[in-house]
Amino acid sequence: MAASLCADEVVALPTETVYGLAANAFSPVACERVFAIKGRPANDPLIVHIHDLAQLDEVAFSTPEAECIAKAFWPGALTMVLRRRDRIPDNVTSGLATVAVRMPAHPVMRAVLQACGKPLAAPSANPFGYISPTRPEHVLSSLGEKIRFILDGGPCEIGLESTILDLSEPRSARILRPGAISASRIKRHTGMDVISPQSPPAPSRFPSEDDRADVKAPGMLARHYSPRKPLILFENSPPKGALDDPSNGFLWLYSPDKAGVRISPRHVTLAPDGRPETAARNLFHELRRMDESPVEHIWAQLPADEDLGVAIRDRLRRAANQA
Numbered sequence: 001m002a003a004s005l006c007a008d009e010v011v012a013l014p015t016e017t018v019y020g021l022a023a024n025a026f027s028p029v030a031c032e033r034v035f036a037i038k039g040r041p042a043n044d045p046l047i048v049h050i051h052d053l054a055q056l057d058e059v060a061f062s063t064p065e066a067e068c069i070a071k072a073f074w075p076g077a078l079t080m081v082l083r084r085r086d087r088i089p090d091n092v093t094s095g096l097a098t099v100a101v102r103m104p105a106h107p108v109m110r111a112v113l114q115a116c117g118k119p120l121a122a123p124s125a126n127p128f129g130y131i132s133p134t135r136p137e138h139v140l141s142s143l144g145e146k147i148r149f150i151l152d153g154g155p156c157e158i159g160l161e162s163t164i165l166d167l168s169e170p171r172s173a174r175i176l177r178p179g180a181i182s183a184s185r186i187k188r189h190t191g192m193d194v195i196s197p198q199s200p201p202a203p204s205r206f207p208s209e210d211d212r213a214d215v216k217a218p219g220m221l222a223r224h225y226s227p228r229k230p231l232i233l234f235e236n237s238p239p240k241g242a243l244d245d246p247s248n249g250f251l252w253l254y255s256p257d258k259a260g261v262r263i264s265p266r267h268v269t270l271a272p273d274g275r276p277e278t279a280a281r282n283l284f285h286e287l288r289r290m291d292e293s294p295v296e297h298i299w300a301q302l303p304a305d306e307d308l309g310v311a312i313r314d315r316l317r318r319a320a321n322q323a
């Protein structure tokens with residue numbers, strides 16, 4: 001695997017968040033292939049994955065704040081945006097003066113990083129705009145014809161993409177994409193003030209090409225992570241008429257008991273154990289299954305806007321923004 005990566009090949013790999021489509025981060029040719037395979041616009045930069053802190057200095061300029069955060073959360077589901085080194089090719093960062101860096105925790109990803117001896121640029125291994133992959137079969141079904149290798153690490157532990165924290169401005173820490181590591185946890189561990197993201201735009205607003213040109217993290221695009229079928233969100237219970245319509249499928253967070261509904265292929269519970277971590281782990285898998293099922297509309301329940309619920313709401317609201 002490491003030999004293929006060194007030969008500029010693109011390989012799908014498991015991480016603890018979602019599956020990634022990895023390429024040698026020092027090779028502009030290999031990274032160009034990643035953009036082509038995903039159908040990703042050139043102005044949407046890639047995350048660079050590193051094995052150890054020595055590699056951080058090869059790709060970015062670290063800061064005391066970054067060191068503090070790395071100590072608390074790496075390896076793990078947190079990406080830092082820092083000023084970049086020239087060694088990183090322009091296409092990886094879309095020409096920005098910054099680079100996004102993460103030290104992943106997944107043992108398979110770490111073993112490949114170590115064997116390779118080079119940082120790996122890896123976006124989520126899905127076609128641009130579609131639901132992120134959390135199992136090897138997700139990668140196989142949507143990109144299987146375009147890549148030679150998918151490393152099977154089973155289902156991803158976390159199931160949502162990493163938290164992205166922008167540390168590129170002096171004395172500032174701003175969350176660009178919420179994830180499993182929440183703003184309050186970062187604050188608690190580091191004592192830093194962390195600016196949280198604004199909610200995604202209301203569903204009526206769609207990104208234009210102009211929006212894309214200057215977007216800070218394109219994960220912030222109004223529409224992203226989307227199923228092909230229309231997705232409609234609800235807080236406690238959907239309207240009775242929607243429940244009675246057999247063309248609707250429902251993703252419930254914990255239990256649909258209160259709505260008097262029984263689990264069936266049309267009614268799926270993301271976390272029967274009542275844990276938000278379980279809901280996050282199953283979210284993209286169940287969204288894909290609903291998208292592939294005979295239902296015509298998908299209804300999904302929003303969690304409370306706190307802790308992991310912030311990240312789950314963020315993904316669901318973006319997925320529901322139909323163009």
Ligand code: TXA
Binds near residue numbers: 081219
């Ligand atoms: O959990 C994850 O982060 C996964 C796994 C594979 O590591 N990766 C992932 O990558 O979600 P991707 O490419 O799907 O999302 C990366 C996000 C994009 O929204 C991109 O715009 C943003 O990171 N990004 C990359 N470089 C950036 C930079 N220099 N400044 C701001 N945002 C950046």
Ligand code: MG
Binds near residue numbers: 123124132
């Ligand atoms: Mg992605």
